Amino acid sequence: MDTNSHKIMVRFYNASGTAWQFPDGAIIHNAYEAQRKADKLGMILEKRNLRRFSNSH
Numbered sequence: 001m002d003t004n005s006h007k008i009m010v011r012f013y014n015a016s017g018t019a020w021q022f023p024d025g026a027i028i029h030n031a032y033e034a035q036r037k038a039d040k041l042g043m044i045l046e047k048r049n050l051r052r053f054s055n056s057h
Contacts, residue, residue: 007042007043007044008023008042008043008044009043009044009045009046010022010034010038010043010044010045010046011046012046013027017046017048019034020034020038020045020046022037022038022041022043023041031045
């Protein structure tokens with residue numbers, strides 16, 4: 001069973017995927033700090049799509 005399936009995802013704040021916006025309104029640009037805050041809140045960070053093509057290709 002995936003342990004992340006019950007956690008809320010923190011979405012990217014900007015289109016370039018360099019900042020995350022938390023439910024309390026905080027916007028964090030540092031990935032390390034964002035990960036620390038997400039862990040503390042029991043959440044996971046949205047990850048960039050590193051694939052060149054969509055999942056259907």
